[in-house]
Amino acid sequence: MVKAIIAPSILASDFSKLGCECRRMYDLGADWLHVDVMDGNFVPNISLGPPIITSLRKAIPRTEKKLFFDCHMMVANPEQWVPEIAKAGGDQYTFHYESTKDAKALIQLIKEHGMRAACAVKPGTPASVLFELGEQLDMILVMTVEPGFGGQKFMPDMMAKVDELRRRFPQLDIQVDGGLGRETVPAAADAGANVIVAGTSCFTAPEPVELIDYMRDTVNNSLKAKGVHTE
Ligand SMILES: O=C(CO)[C@@H](O)[C@H](O)COP(=O)(O)O
Ligand SMILES: [Fe+2]
Numbered sequence: 573m574v575k576a577i578i579a580p581s582i583l584a585s586d587f588s589k590l591g592c593e594c595r596r597m598y599d600l601g602a603d604w605l606h607v608d609v610m611d612g613n614f615v616p617n618i619s620l621g622p623p624i625i626t627s628l629r630k631a632i633p634r635t636e637k638k639l640f641f642d643c644h645m646m647v648a649n650p651e652q653w654v655p656e657i658a659k660a661g662g663d664q665y666t667f668h669y670e671s672t673k674d675a676k677a678l679i680q681l682i683k684e685h686g687m688r689a690a691c692a693v694k695p696g697t698p699a700s701v702l703f704e705l706g707e708q709l710d711m712i713l714v715m716t717v718e719p720g721f722g723g724q725k726f727m728p729d730m731m732a733k734v735d736e737l738r739r740r741f742p743q744l745d746i747q748v749d750g751g752l753g754r755e756t757v758p759a760a761a762d763a764g765a766n767v768i769v770a771g772t773s774c775f776t777a778p779e780p781v782e783l784i785d786y787m788r789d790t791v792n793n794s795l796k797a798k799g800v801h802t803e
Pocket of ligand 2: 581607608749769
């Protein structure tokens with residue numbers, strides 16, 4: 573089912589209040605929480621890892637709130653972390669195409685651990701690398717900034733990749749990540765993205781509920797116009 577999914581990136585939250593910030597975003601209407609895992613090797617930054625995801629999952633149990641943990645793995649050895657992220661409570665494992673030698677085997681490994689499998693491409697990587705993986709994947713992530721930091725400027729040139737992938741995979745979840753907010757979501761929605769990661773914009777919005785609703789409506793209207801909205 574292709575529908576709008578709004579995923580605040582907790583990288584933009586106040587880490588001293590992480591559990592409360594996650595709950596707050598969920599209560600404000602977030603569909604997923606986007607969890608950026610960085611190892612200081614694949615990207616020049618270190619964020620958080622399995623122990624913190626374990627704590628967050630305890631703070632927001634699946635039984636109490638059905639909150640989806642969308643784990644964006646910016647790590648050099650993505651195979652290594654699959655069991656730990658599954659154990660910590662991850663629902664989806666997004667690896668970078670650029671970080672693995674065998675994407676098909678990694679997808680299999682992720683699924684064997686009970687998570688949805690997704691593959692991300694950096695701005696310099698063409699959409700075509702995903703053509704032969706699309707059928708096995710639950711989601712594709714087109715990065716709209718260089719991975720590593722929140723608060724960067726959205727790269728509109730990436731929309732050609734989203735458009736190409738949406739035409740090829742009308743029923744697949746296609747995520748965009750980096751610099752998304754009120755001004756940039758219309759371009760992403762027009763190109764066919766349905767999963768919107770929004771860090772800085774959500775966490776700094778004076779009216780986050782209104783922003784989340786606006787982003788969701790914008791995406792759903794574009795999907796309907798394209799005839800791919802299936803809810
Ligand atoms: O993966 C990343 C950065 O590497 C992102 O998820 C950012 O955290 C998004 O932050 P904003 O650009 O929305 O502030
Ligand atoms: Fe991310």
